[in-house]
Amino acid sequence: MTLNEDQWKILKAVLDAETPLNLNQLVDLTGLDMPLVSATIQWGQESGWLDVAENQREELVPAEEAKELLGSGLPERRALSLLAETGRMPMKDVAAKAQELDIPMHEIIKWGSARGWFEKDKGELVLTETGKTAMQTLDADENAMNIAIARGGVYLDDLADLDIDVERVKKLLGTRALVAKIKPRTIRIVHLNETGTSILRSKDIRIVKERNTLTSEDISSGEWRNIRLRHYDVTLAAESVAPAKIHLMQKIIQETRTAFLEMGFEEIVSPIVESAFWDFDALFQPQDHPARDMQDTFYLTRPAEARLPDAEIVERVKRTHEDGGDTGSTGWGYTWSEARARQTVLRTHTTASTIRAVQANPRPPRKVFCVGKVFRNESLSYKHLPEFHQVDGIIIDENGSLATLLGTLKEFYRKMGFEKVRFKPDFFPYTEPSAEISVYMESKNAWIEFGGSGLFRPEVTRPLGCHVPVLAWGLGLERLAMLRYGLKDIRELYWSDIDKIKEVPLCQ
Numbered sequence: 091m092t093l094n095e096d097q098w099k100i101l102k103a104v105l106d107a108e109t110p111l112n113l114n115q116l117v118d119l120t121g122l123d124m125p126l127v128s129a130t131i132q133w134g135q136e137s138g139w140l141d142v143a144e145n146q147r148e149e150l151v152p153a154e155e156a157k158e159l160l161g162s163g164l165p166e167r168r169a170l171s172l173l174a175e176t177g178r179m180p181m182k183d184v185a186a187k188a189q190e191l192d193i194p195m196h197e198i199i200k201w202g203s204a205r206g207w208f209e210k211d212k213g214e215l216v217l218t219e220t221g222k223t224a225m226q227t228l229d230a231d232e233n234a235m236n237i238a239i240a241r242g243g244v245y246l247d248d249l250a251d252l253d254i255d256v257e258r259v260k261k262l263l264g265t266r267a268l269v270a271k272i273k274p275r276t277i278r279i280v281h282l283n284e285t286g287t288s289i290l291r292s293k294d295i296r297i298v299k300e301r302n303t304l305t306s307e308d309i310s311s312g313e314w315r316n317i318r319l320r321h322y323d324v325t326l327a328a329e330s331v332a333p334a335k336i337h338l339m340q341k342i343i344q345e346t347r348t349a350f351l352e353m354g355f356e357e358i359v360s361p362i363v364e365s366a367f368w369d370f371d372a373l374f375q376p377q378d379h380p381a382r383d384m385q386d387t388f389y390l391t392r393p394a395e396a397r398l399p400d401a402e403i404v405e406r407v408k409r410t411h412e413d414g415g416d417t418g419s420t421g422w423g424y425t426w427s428e429a430r431a432r433q434t435v436l437r438t439h440t441t442a443s444t445i446r447a448v449q450a451n452p453r454p455p456r457k458v459f460c461v462g463k464v465f466r467n468e469s470l471s472y473k474h475l476p477e478f479h480q481v482d483g484i485i486i487d488e489n490g491s492l493a494t495l496l497g498t499l500k501e502f503y504r505k506m507g508f509e510k511v512r513f514k515p516d517f518f519p520y521t522e523p524s525a526e527i528s529v530y531m532e533s534k535n536a537w538i539e540f541g542g543s544g545l546f547r548p549e550v551t552r553p554l555g556c557h558v559p560v561l562a563w564g565l566g567l568e569r570l571a572m573l574r575y576g577l578k579d580i581r582e583l584y585w586s587d588i589d590k591i592k593e594v595p596l597c598q
Contacts, residue, residue, distance in 0.1 A: 091289060094300045094318065096122055100130045101282075104140070105290050110279045131280055139286030145277040148246045150238045150263065152270045157239050159269060160232065165197035166207060167232075170225050173208075173217040184215050204262060205229060230255040231262040235270060246272070332592035339479070339583050342571045343461055346481050349505040350459045353498070355483065358458045360443035362465075365396030367431040368442045371407055372449070373520040374549040376422045377430050381438070388436040388465050388476075395432040403449065404428065406553035417548040436465035440482035441520075441564055445550070448484065452556030459483035461567070472579040479567040484546075488558040492523055495543055495561040503529055503540075506570070518542045520550050521562060531573055538573060541565035 093101070103119045104111060111119070116127050134140035153159075162168070165188075172187055173179055179187075188195045199215075202208035207221030228236075234254055238244045246256045263270050282290070289295070298318045301308075308314045336344070347357065360368075370382055380386065398404050409415035411426040437443075443460035461481045468474040485494065500511045510530035518524040521544025528537040543563035551560050568580055575594060577583065582590070 091292075091294050092296045092298055092318075094298055096120075096126055096300075097130050097133075098295070098297045100127055101134065101139075101286075101290055104280055104282050105287065110143075110281050112280070113278050116280070131278075134286065139283065139289060141281040141283050143279045143281065145279060147275045147277055148260075149243050149273050149275050150234055150246060150249070150259065150270055151243045151273055152235060152238045153268055156235060156269055160235055160239065164201065164232070164269070165193045166202035166205060167224075168193050169198040169202060170207065170217070170221060173215065173221070174225065177222075178211070178214045178216045180214050181210070182213075201262070201266075229262070230258040234259045234263070238270065245275075330592075335591055335594065338575055338591060338594060339568070339571055342567050342574065343479060345506060346461055346567060349502050350481075350483065352505065353457075353501060355457045355459045358443055358447050358460050359462065360437075360440075360446050360460065362437055362463060363390060363393075363396075364435055364437040364442045365398065365431065366433040366435055367396070367398055367404070367407070368446055369435050369437055369439070371411065371426075371431045372445050372550070372554065373441060374410065374547060375519055376411065376424070377427060378424070379519075384467070386467050387438055388467055390434040390436070393434055396434045398428070398432060399449065403554065404431070407431075410549050410553050414549070415553060417552045419547075419549050421549075437462075438466055439464050439564055440480045441562070444482045444484045444562060445554070448486065448546075448551060448556050448560060449554040452486065452551070452554060452558075454486045454488050454490075454558050456486040457483070470581070472581065475568065475580055475584075478580075480564055481567060482564045483562070485561040486556065486558060487561070490545075490559040490561050492525070492545065492561075495545070495563070496525065498561070499527055499543060499563060503527075507574075512537065513543075516542060518544055520547055521545055522547050527563070527565070529573075534573070538569070540569060 099120050100116060100122065103116055113124065113127055113131065116122075116131075117124050120127065131140060131142065135142050168191070169184070169188070172184060184198070185195050187193075188198060199208070202221075205220070205224065206218055207224050209216045209218055234244065234249050237249070237252070246259065249259065250256050260272060264272055298316055300320050301317050302320055304314055304317060304319070308317055335341075351357065366382070370379070371377070375381065406415055408426040408428070410417055410419065410421055412421050412424065414421040440460045440462050443462065444458060447456075447458045447460075459481060460483070461479065463477055464480050465477050468476050470476065483498075485498065487494065496513050499513075503511045508529045508531075512528050512530070513525040514528070516524045516526040521542075524542060524544035526542055527540050529540050530537050541564055543561075546560040546562050551557070568583060571577070571583055572580055
């Protein structure tokens with residue numbers, strides 16, 4: 091009987107063991123990988139040497155945050171201290187205190203009630219006798235979790251041997267994934283039968299070394315007789331080789347820049363930290379507009395104020411807001427505040443760049459674009475980020491029209507690989523007429539909105555000294571990237587996933 095070194099190491103461990111071993115124990119004893127141990131045991135079982143029994147067990151596996159949660163106290167345990175003095179408290183006071191201490195109120199109610207620690211009575215949260223006892227002792231699941239954290243996991247039947255109520259542990263942790271999970275495990279126990287014992291103890295076992303190559307020393311010494319060359323399966327897939335690639339988002343940005351540069355546009359830049367004047371006021375957005383509230387915009391404390399342009403421009407913008415100035419508009423009819431215009435913000439759109447370009451040189455013909463980061467006070471989700479990219483552009487042309495605008499955008503998306511583009515009327519605060527841009531995605535069989543466009547209103551352009559049509563647009567780039575690469579979560583664009591980047595075709 092011929093065995094290689096690893097097979098003999100595994101089978102000898104089974105032979106020498108005083109009691110049957112499971113596969114995990116064999117991995118620990120031999121230091122070999124689980125796939126190799128499993129394959130050897132399966133081969134021994136098929137050869138009739140080994141018997142393998144399967145035991146079903148449940149393992150308590152702590153979550154990554156479990157140690158921290160247990161250390162600071164689960165929400166319901168922390169709530170015990172709130173009721174310790176009086177034994178009861180109005181629900182509104184409990185909620186206020188929980189918010190102050192950053193304790194999730196729903197966790198207090200849900201798990202405190204499940205444990206029998208709290209009851210609701212006439213608008214108050216009441217501490218029960220069980221809850222009073224719990225102030226001095228840990229519950230079954232807390233004891234179990236401390237053991238699981240120390241060991242990296244624990245089987246529930248082992249907890250029973252420690253006089254811990256397993257059913258209560260399952261009740262309190264079975265659906266509490268943020269603390270722990272109870273996972274079913276199949277434990278394979280290896281028994282060496284009489285046939286296997288007889289063969290492994292015989293002198294007919296020959297141990298050979300497996301090597302990839304023979305050395306000159308192996309040949310000259312005669313050791314080659316005890317060496318077996320490993321077999322290679324030439325039909326197996328080779329390791330995939332991925333060419334060097336730029337980041338997915340960076341690729342979209344570069345393609346966007348290339349498209350507009352090829353169309354004869356000039357690229358411009360502007361600061362990320364912007365004044366409210368250029369971000370809002372110059373675009374004829376009233377100073378009491380909801381978008382200017384703290385919940386939508388990031389305001390800075392340092393620097394707290396920004397420099398404004400020439401006093402003449404500021405005065406024209408002010409008059410336009412208050413009474414329309416010489417734009418033919420009636421304005422917004424309020425007293426415009428220069429102090430509000432000086433506030434510093436993280437720019438909410440790259441239109442702040444293009445409107446600066448209009449003021450810097452309002453003479454036609456001119457075509458400019460800007461690609462850059464913008465910031466909105468958005469909640470992080472699968473489709474929203476507080477920091478993302480936009481491309482804004484303008485065309486200053488005395489003969490410019492809506493048809494010019496739509497044709498330009500259609501050509502841009504054609505360069506980006508989208509043949510079907512459509513437009514529909516929409517409303518945007520500083521353009522009139524305005525059009526929403528949608529692109530047809532073959533893979534989704536649907537039209538997807540990509541951005542907005544239109545002609546700047548006179549209230550925007552005339553205070554800046556421009557008296558010809560200005561065509562403008564603002565397009566989001568993350569959405570384009572998501573659809574291009576088939577992503578369902580916008581955050582995937584910024585995860586450090588090298589494998590994901592490797593899988594993306596170069597020509598996509």
